[in-house]
Amino acid sequence: PKITYHHADGNQDVLDVPGGSTVMRSAVSNGVRGIVGECGGQAMCATCHVYVHTPYLDRLPEISEDEEEMLECAAAERDESRSRLGCRLTVGDELPEIEIDVPKAQV
Numbered sequence: 001p002k003i004t005y006h007h008a009d010g011n012q013d014v015l016d017v018p019g020g021s022t023v024m025r026s027a028v029s030n031g032v033r034g035i036v037g038e039c040g041g042q043a044m045c046a047t048c049h050v051y052v053h054t055p056y057l058d059r060l061p062e063i064s065e066d067e068e069e070m071l072e073c074a075a076a077e078r079d080e081s082r083s084r085l086g087c088r089l090t091v092g093d094e095l096p097e098i099e100i101d102v103p104k105a106q107v
């Protein structure tokens with residue numbers, strides 16, 4: 001699967017990752033800047049906040065209560081339709097590709 005991270009300065013990081021990888025974990029282990037993942041993927045920090053590009057939105061899992069709460073306290077403003085936690089987004093057979101915008105701030 002492929003994950004594209006779009007940065008505010010116009011640069012992009014494109015990663016080829018193994019199925020089952022999350023947007024957060026893949027960024028952290030490949031040094032993609034702007035995604036922190038402080039809590040290690042437990043939906044407890046919101047430093048993996050991303051804005052998902054519209055064509056992928058309807059293929060994502062529902063937002064859980066934990067994720068809902070965390071998105072409310074993300075450093076960058078929440079976008080009601082596009083904001084998600086990167087640690088909740090897993091690529092694989094169901095979602096072979098995703099593109100996201102990295103927020104300007106995570107803390």
Ligand code: FES
Pocket residue numbers: 024036037038039040041042043044045046047048049070085086087088
């Ligand atoms: Fe902490 Fe996603 S890594 S909420």
